[in-house]
Each structure stands twice: as structure tokens, then as C-alpha cells.
Amino acid sequence: MSALSRGLISRLRLLSVGVRAPPTNVSTFQFRRYSDVSSTDEYDTNVVQPRIIEAKPGIMTPNSKRTGAIAVKCGMTALWDKWGARVPITVLWMDDNIVSQVKTFEKEGISSLQLGCGHKKEKHLTKPEVGHFRAQGVPMKRKLREFPVTEDALLPVGTSIGVRHFVPGQYVDVTGITRGKGFQGGMKRWGMKGMPASHGASLSHRSIGSTGQRDAPGKVFKGKKMPGRMGGKQQTVKNVWVYKIDPARNLMWVKGQVPGAEGNFVFIKDAVYKKSDSSLLPFPTYFAPEDEDTTELVPLVADLGEADPFMAAD
Structure with a gap:
């Protein structure tokens, strides 16, 4: 039998058999990837339905982790407490924080909330950013930040996070x-002493001195403190005390300094080491009543107690 006749017979056999059913040894993922979705619905028996997340108060457990917030650093000021002590204060403004995306274990493999802060025009955003906001159905935001949370602290998209979250x-x-x-020298960057300012130090008063040894090892070790770029890095200040909040203006006063210049964005979350009483924190966030008048809200100040918390103990 010639090659032409053998090929013709094989083609006729395929036409007579028709379309074969999908083999059983191939996973459903391969069918969904290389074929039409409608044709694989009968083989996909493990379809995960999206979970409905409700915005309602809950009970915080010791293992619960709330979301953080984004704020704008407004500057530093000073307040006087009831004992007459001058307290350095940093003012932070939480500019319209809302939940812009929810990530769950079923879909993304993690549990976190993405928050947006501020406002920005569409013409000042890139096309991927505009598409992200439109897909989530939230207004255009100026700054985005993702905060990992636990499953019981998830919030639906569009939930507002105010200053009473803290x-x-x-x-x-x-x-x-x-x-x-x-670019700064070793004295300003690392606080080094410098060279002698009298005899024998010609034009090298602010030098860092020797950086290595002689023949052994004959090199400068990695990590040596030397002149270089200073600042402009991410820094976290831990255990910052919240002194006062103003719900009407979404302002928060914290004791001490926070990193960044005025107008920069900072990210606030519950302290890791000095944890607060879980019964005092709103969980998963503060939900304002529907009939609440925001113009009549008064600032809330922390209870200083009988002893001055800003004075060092003897």
C-alpha cells in the first residue's frame, strides 16, 4: 500500500470517529488554559465561589491584626499639658482613607487590605492605575498602601477608615x-570624631581616618561606615504615643517625631511591641452611626492620669 493511500485511510478514520472526549489523565487546569471556558465547565467541579465580606463590628482576639492607615505629615508643634510641661507633637492628617482592594486566601493566597489616600485627577494617573480604580469601583486616589490583616479583620471595598480607627x-x-x-561625610553621617584639629592634621580635620589594615587582610571589609548617601530611606519609628485625635478634621496628634518632611505620606499601624487593650480598639474599624453629625464632633484627648507621662522618672 502506498503512502498516499495510508494517509487517506487514516484521515477517513478520524472523520468517521468524530471529536473525541477529553482524556481522563489530563488535569482540568490544562483544559481551562488551552480551551474555551464554556467547554470545560462540565469538567470543573471545584469552582470556588467568591466570599461575601460584610462591614460589621466584631470581637478582637489576641491573634487578630487590624489594618493600618495612610496619613500626611502636617508638621510639628508643641503643647503644654496640665503640669505646664512642653510636649513636642507631630500632627498627622488622614485624608479620606478608603479600602480600594481586598485580597483573600481563596484568590490571591494572602489576606490583606489595600488602602487609598487623598485625591488625584485621572489625567495625572497612568492607564494601569486608572484601570485598577475603575475595576474596583472606587474614586481615584493619590497614594496606595497594602496592609496585611487577619481573616476576621477584612473589610469590603469602599469602607472608609477615619481617624477614630485609633x-x-x-x-x-x-x-x-x-x-x-x-552625599555626606563620616562625621555627619555616622557621628565620627574626625582627625585632630591642631598639629599634624593638614586639611584632614574631618577625615574618617584609616579604613582597613596592612597586608593582612589587605582590604576594606564590607559594611564599613564611610561617607555616602544619607537619608532618603524607609524608616519606622516604633511605639509612638497617640496624644489626641480630631474626628471632625481627621487629624491626629502623636508624641515625638515621625520620619519624613512636611507633606510626605506616612503609614500608621498598631504597635507591635506595646500592644493596646483589644477591648478598647474598634474592630475591624470604627463604624460611624448613620445619624451622626460630623460638625459637632469634639477632639478626644488621652487620659494623662495623675502622674506626668512626659517627665522622666527620678
Whole structure:
């Protein structure tokens, strides 16, 4: 039998048999990837339905982890407490924080909330950013940040996070980008002593001195503190005390300094080391009543107690 006749017979046999059913030794993932979705619905028996997340108060457990918030650093000021002590204070503004995306274990493999802060025009955003906001159905935001949370602290898209998410008197961790100071020497960057300022130090008063040894090992070890770029890095200040909050203006006063220049974004979350009482924190966040008048809200100040918390103990 010639090659032409053998090929013709094989083609006729395929036409007579028709379309074969999918083999049983191939996974459903391969069918869904290389074929039409409608044709594989009968083989996909493990379809995960999306979970409905409700915005309602819950009970915080010791293992629960709430979301953080994004704020704008407004600057530093000073307040006087009831004992007459001057307290350095940093003012933070939480500019319209809302949940812009929810990530769950079923879909993304993690449990986290993406928050957006501020407002930005569409013409000032890239096309992927505009598409992301439109897909989630939220307004255009200026800054985005993702905060990992536990399963019981998930919130639906569009939930507003106000300044009452935090309680006066609790401790928080504040993360920001420090002020960039450019290329600096060893004395300013690392606090080195410098060379002698009298005899024998000609034009080398601010030098860092020797950086290595002689023949052994004959090199400068990695990590040696030397002149270089200073600042402009992410820094986290831990255990910052919340002194006061203003719900009407979404302002928060914290004791001490936070990283970054005025106008920079900072990220606030519950302190890791100095944890607050879980019964005092709103969980998963504060839900304002529908009939609440925001114009009549008064600032809330932390209870200072009988002893001055800003004075060092004897």
C-alpha cells in the first residue's frame, strides 16, 4: 500500500470517529488554559465561589491584626499639658482613607487590605492605575498602601477608615521616607570624631581616618561606615504615643517625631511591641452611626492620669 493511500485511510478514520472526549489523565487546569471556558465547565467541579465580606463590628482576639492607615505629615508643634510641661507633637492628617482592594486566601493566597489616600485627577494617573480604580469601583486616589490583616479583620471595598480607627492613649508604629541629605561625610553621617584639629592634621580635620589594615587582610571589609548617601530611606519609628485625635478634621496628634518632611505620606499601624487593650480598639474599624453629625464632633484627648507621662522618672 502506498503512502498516499495510508494517509487517506487514516484521515477517513478520524472523520468517521468524530471529536473525541477529553482524556481522563489530563488535569482540568490544562483544559481551562488551552480551551474555551464554556467547554470545560462540565469538567470543573471545584469552582470556588467568591466570599461575601460584610462591614460589621466584631470581637478582637489576641491573634487578630487590624489594618493600618495612610496619613500626611502636617508638621510639628508643641503643647503644654496640665503640669505646664512642653510636649513636642507631630500632627498627622488622614485624608479620606478608603479600602480600594481586598485580597483573600481563596484568590490571591494572602489576606490583606489595600488602602487609598487623598485625591488625584485621572489625567495625572497612568492607564494601569486608572484601570485598577475603575475595576474596583472606587474614586481615584493619590497614594496606595497594602496592609496585611487577619481573616476576621477584612473589610469590603469602599469602607472608609477615619481617624477614630485609633484611640488616644494607644501606641502605634509610623513608617515613612526620611529626609534626603545627599552625599555626606563620616562625621555627619555616622557621628565620627574626625582627625585632630591642631598639629599634624593638614586639611584632614574631618577625615574618617584609616579604613582597613596592612597586608593582612589587605582590604576594606564590607559594611564599613564611610561617607555616602544619607537619608532618603524607609524608616519606622516604633511605639509612638497617640496624644489626641480630631474626628471632625481627621487629624491626629502623636508624641515625638515621625520620619519624613512636611507633606510626605506616612503609614500608621498598631504597635507591635506595646500592644493596646483589644477591648478598647474598634474592630475591624470604627463604624460611624448613620445619624451622626460630623460638625459637632469634639477632639478626644488621652487620659494623662495623675502622674506626668512626659517627665522622666527620678
